[in-house]
Amino acid sequence: MSQIQENIRHLISSLTETPCQLVAISKTKPVSDIMDAYEAGQRHFGENKVQELAAKYEELPKDIKWHMVGHLQRNKVKYIAPFVHLIHSIDSLKLLKEVNKQAEKAGRTIDCLLQVHIAEESTKFGFGPEELTPLVQSDALQSLEHVRVVGLMGMATFTEDESQIKREFSSLHTLFEQLKSIQLPDNVKMQELSMGMSGDYPLALACGSTMIRVGSSIFGARNYA
Numbered sequence: 001m002s003q004i005q006e007n008i009r010h011l012i013s014s015l016t017e018t019p020c021q022l023v024a025i026s027k028t029k030p031v032s033d034i035m036d037a038y039e040a041g042q043r044h045f046g047e048n049k050v051q052e053l054a055a056k057y058e059e060l061p062k063d064i065k066w067h068m069v070g071h072l073q074r075n076k077v078k079y080i081a082p083f084v085h086l087i088h089s090i091d092s093l094k095l096l097k098e099v100n101k102q103a104e105k106a107g108r109t110i111d112c113l114l115q116v117h118i119a120e121e122s123t124k125f126g127f128g129p130e131e132l133t134p135l136v137q138s139d140a141l142q143s144l145e146h147v148r149v150v151g152l153m154g155m156a157t158f159t160e161d162e163s164q165i166k167r168e169f170s171s172l173h174t175l176f177e178q179l180k181s182i183q184l185p186d187n188v189k190m191q192e193l194s195m196g197m198s199g200d201y202p203l204a205l206a207c208g209s210t211m212i213r214v215g216s217s218i219f220g221a222r223n224y225a
């Protein structure tokens with residue numbers, strides 16, 4: 001068994017208590033590494049760049065479920081709309097409208113998560129917690145027939161402070177539960193809570209994550225050189 005396969009097996013065995021989807025984040029890694037994970041049974045993979053995602057989709061087996069987890073520019077949605085399984089990084093209504101338009105062109109409906117800004121550190125992307133309820137109840141969102149909002153995604157602050165990370169994940173979980181409890185249109189279903197990466201996924205699982213996005217703990221450190 002390869003190192004990648006051992007890492008996956010180890011991760012999956014640690015997920016048995018809480019049912020949770022493992023998305024293997026393969027950004028910067030070669031297709032041979034993805035095939036290694038694929039042969040161990042892994043089918044959900046995620047990338048953060050449109051070009052890399054589209055290129056890997058072309059090259060790899062078609063039963064792979066591809067997740068877009070990085071910031072998505074509206075003018076690039078068309079390149080992934082025909083095949084993407086789940087977009088985690090919806091951070092504006094404008095982007096969601098473009099996904100709807102390209103999904104319609106591709107003759108499909110695309111599942112999306114709303115990215116929420118939960119980190120106490122300042123970051124550029126994601127909705128503020130107070131924006132979510134008005135958004136999911138808006139006529140504008142309800143009229144989008146080719147997207148389905150299936151949950152939320154968030155990233156905690158990159159810190160050693162576990163209590164801070166827990167606080168941030170818990171706040172996202174609370175938002176998720178709040179949204180579940182209100183009246184939602186047919187194209188919004190609060191089912192997935194995407195939170196947790198290599199450094200913090202055990203904390204995310206403890207806080208109710210249903211989907212973790214793990215890269216370096218599977219494929220090893222990334223080399224951006």
Ligand SMILES: *Cc1c(COP(=O)(O)O)cnc(C)c1O
Binds near residue numbers: 070213215216
């Ligand atoms: C890179 C990335 C991950 C995975 O990060 P690791 O620390 O390598 O597990 C998860 N989510 C997003 C949005 C990413 O860009």
